[in-house]
Amino acid sequence: xxxxxFYGGVNEIGGNKILLEDKKTRVFFDFGLSFMKGQKFYTGxxxxxxxxxxxxxxxLGLIPRIKGLYSKEMLKFTDLKYExxxxxxxxxxxxxxxxxxxxxxxxxxxxxxxxxxxLRIIESLxxxxxxxxxxxxxxxxxxxxxxKIKVGDIVVEPWHVDHxxxxxxxxxxxxxSGAIVYTGDLxxxxxxxxxxxxxxxxxKESEPKVLITEGTRVGRKEDKSYxxxxxxxxxxxxxxxxxxLVVTTFYGRDIDRIRNFYNVAKxxxxxxxxxxxxxxxxxxxxxxxxxxxxxxxNDENIKIYVPRKKSGCYDEKDYYIWERPYLANSVDxxxxxxNASKILLNLDLYSFxxxxxxxPKGGEFIHSMSEPFTEGGMDQIEQDVMxxxxxxxELKFHQIHASGHGSIKNLKDIIKVIRPKVVIPVHTENAKxxxxxxxxxxxxxxxxxxxx
Numbered sequence: 122x123x124x125x126x127f128y129g130g131v132n133e134i135g136g137n138k139i140l141l142e143d144k145k146t147r148v149f150f151d152f153g154l155s156f157m158k159g160q161k162f163y164t165g166x167x168x169x170x171x172x173x174x175x176x177x178x179x180x181l182g183l184i185p186r187i188k189g190l191y192s193k194e195m196l197k198f199t200d201l202k203y204e205x206x207x208x209x210x211x212x213x214x215x216x217x218x219x220x221x222x223x224x225x226x227x228x229x230x231x232x233x234x235x236x237x238x239x240l241r242i243i244e245s246l247x248x249x250x251x252x253x254x255x256x257x258x259x260x261x262x263x264x265x266x267x268x269k270i271k272v273g274d275i276v277v278e279p280w281h282v283d284h285x286x287x288x289x290x291x292x293x294x295x296x297x298s299g300a301i302v303y304t305g306d307l308x309x310x311x312x313x314x315x316x317x318x319x320x321x322x323x324x325k326e327s328e329p330k331v332l333i334t335e336g337t338r339v340g341r342k343e344d345k346s347y348x349x350x351x352x353x354x355x356x357x358x359x360x361x362x363x364x365x366l367v368v369t370t371f372y373g374r375d376i377d378r379i380r381n382f383y384n385v386a387k388x389x390x391x392x393x394x395x396x397x398x399x400x401x402x403x404x405x406x407x408x409x410x411x412x413x414x415x416x417x418x419n420d421e422n423i424k425i426y427v428p429r430k431k432s433g434c435y436d437e438k439d440y441y442i443w444e445r446p447y448l449a450n451s452v453d454x455x456x457x458x459x460n461a462s463k464i465l466l467n468l469d470l471y472s473f474x475x476x477x478x479x480x481p482k483g484g485e486f487i488h489s490m491s492e493p494f495t496e497g498g499m500d501q502i503e504q505d506v507m508x509x510x511x512x513x514x515e516l517k518f519h520q521i522h523a524s525g526h527g528s529i530k531n532l533k534d535i536i537k538v539i540r541p542k543v544v545i546p547v548h549t550e551n552a553k554x555x556x557x558x559x560x561x562x563x564x565x566x567x568x569x570x571x572x573x
Contacts, residue, residue, distance in 0.1 A: 123298040123573040125331070128185040130547040131567040133157040134337050135219025137548060138185065140301065143296045146273030149211040150292060150303050154222035158183050173198050175226045178385065184223055185568065192228045192257070206231050206535040210272045212279075214305030215289035216242040216374065224256040234270060236279070237263040238288030238409060242374055245402045248443040266319075280320040285375045285525025287412055291320045293327045298573045300327035302539065304334045306548065309531045310348040310523065312377050317527075324539045330573060331563075334539035337526035342553030346491075346524040355521050356487050360389045365484035366461035367391070368516060370469050372540035375401060375480070375525075376414060377404065378489060379467075383415055383422065386465035392424045394457065394466045400425045400447045418450050427451040428475055448520045454478035470503065473510045491524065533558050545571075 122144070129138035136155030139416060141148050162181050163169065169177040174195040176186045189207025196203045206228045213221045213235040220241065224233060235243070238408040240263055246255040266281045278293040284306045294301045302324045307317050324332070347355065358490050371378040379399065387391035395403075400417035407416045417423050425447045430439035435453060437445055456465050457479050468475060488507075511518055527535065536544055536558055545563045555562045565571060 123253060123296045123301075124570050125301070125333075125394040125565075125573060126337075126544070126570045127545075127547065127565050127567055128187075129153065129155055129567070131565055132550060132552065134548055134550060135217075135257065137214075137220055138223070139333065139547070141294060141296070141301065143274045143298075146275055147208045148272055148275065148277075149205055149208060150294075151214055151220040151305070152211055152223045152227065153220035154218045155183060155526045175199055175201075178223075178226070183369060184226060190228065190231075191226045191282065191285070193416070195226045208378075210234055212277060212292060213239060214282055214291065214303070215239060215286055217286060220305070221256060224259065227257060227259065229258050229260070232262050233259045234262050234264060234272075234277070234279075234286040236281075236290055236541060237265065238406065238412070239263075240288075240404045241409075242288060242402070243373075245405045246357055248401045248441070249399065260331075264290075271394055276321070280323050282320045283311040283313045283317045283318040285311070285372065285377065285523075286309060286429065287376045287406070287409075291324070293324055293329070295327070296573070301381050301573065302329040302333065302541065304332070304338070304535075306335050306526060308527045310346075310528075311525075312349050312380075315566065319453070320468065321538050329539065329541045331543050332539055332546060333545045333547055334532065334536065335526065336546045336549030336555065337550065339523065339529050339546070340554045341547050345520075346522060346528075347376050349381060349523045352378070352489060352521050352523045353385055355519075356382065356489070357385045357388050359485050359492040359519055359521075360385055360391065360465060360486060363485050366457070366479070366481040366516075367465045367485045367487065368468050369465065369487040369489055370467070371489040371522075373469065376401060376412060378523075379403070381412060382465060382467065382489075383564075387422050388464070391463050391465045392452075392460075393422055394424045394426045394464055395473070396426060396469075397444050397447055399467065400450075401443065404447075417447065423450070424456075425450050425453045426457070426468075426475070427453060428472075429478070430455075470507055471473050473507070476510060476514050481516065483515040484517070485519065487519045491521050491522055529554075536560055 124142045124285040126140040127360050129136035137148040137151035137153050176198040193203045210232045216239045243255050264279050272275045276295040279290040282289050282291045291305045292303045383393045403414050403417045406412050543561050543563050546555045552564050
């Protein structure tokens with residue numbers, strides 16, 4: 122018997138935790154953080170206590186109560202008794218937190234399969250001496266497109282897809298009851314749509330019984346979403362028309378977006394100034410020829426912004442050991458202020474206090490992220506705070522973003538090509554809308570087992 126149980130990603134965007142069982146083989150596909158459930162209990166600095174292991178998230182129902190899954194250390198303060206691992210592997214589709222964050226709780230004897238680039242990004246999450254333990258100390262096994270990985274009674278084929286992070290994969294899973302396809306997160310309007318097309322063709326060839334598909338944008342009212350090329354073109358146009366500072370914010374591990382704004386800066390004879398963490402990420406990925414990312418230490422078009430530390434100066438000993446190599450190519454607030462017409466500065470919302478030191482005199486602000494703001498919610502408060510900062514420093518707001526997810530038309534076309542016998546929508550708040558695609562749709566409930 123082959124079965125699927127969905128412990129996350131049901132009627133929500135993200136939090137995917139999909140258990141596939143075939144005879145005695147038990148494998149999870151993704152094990153991510155649920156933003157929607159987490160927002161019920163956590164906000165700002167009110168968050169899970171790291172010292173409590175899995176206790177907080179188990180008590181709040183943010184991770185499933187499953188025996189033989191979590192490590193002894195993480196269960197130390199809980200009422201869930203530790204048992205030897207009862208699962209054969211976990212496959213991670215890509216390194217976004219809603220797909221991999223809860224790996225931190227998993228028993229260290231359960232193998233984690235992921236793309237080579239995904240592992241590098243996971244290691245960069247906590248720069249420093251314990252990078253291998255960013256999401257727990259696991260036996261990671263990396264794969265590339267087209268590999269065939271046998272785990273017990275199933276064989277998993279990972280195929281690359283285009284998404285808003287490198288190292289994103291969909292999976293073709295060969296079981297005793299036929300093929301099951303899982304899309305992970307994908308799109309058709311990024312920098313490499315051909316990767317998604319390859320996955321679709323391979324999925325079609327497998328003649329799947331089940332297609333588990335993301336549906337992030339199905340039924341959602343959205344602001345205009347551009348292609349990645351349009352983001353670059355429009356941002357370059359804005360940058361070319363000002364002699365003031367240009368500031369941009371985007372998801373910090375979106376390599377396409379980093380590369381895009383690097384090119385915008387270069388086209389307009391500006392230095393692309395990035396944070397220490399972004400520089401560290403680029404340094405981790407620079408040797409991958411497929412990514413074509415700039416070298417943060419040796420590229421003349423990149424500078425690294427360093428904030429003042431506890432001494433009030435820029436003394437090397439004030440910085441973490443991992444930060445120190447980047448000081449050789451760094452700039453400070455004075456450099457940015459004095460060279461504003463030659464700078465494109467990447468600054469996230471939580472670093473806006475740096476604007477007090479930089480003191481820009483007008484300029485442009487390109488917000489290159491989605492806008493999930495809701496009236497009266499914490500997101501609306503954050504938006505108001507951001508706008509207050511922009512008003513204070515006379516930075517003009519521009520919304521220019523390319524979604525990491527396929528449009529409703531893309532998903533409809535993908536399903537039409539793959540032709541599965543059954544479609545199971547996950548990673549969506551509007552699963553019922555898939556019934557309009559004129560395919561057989563199975564709407565699932567969290568925690569319930571479904572036989573294939």
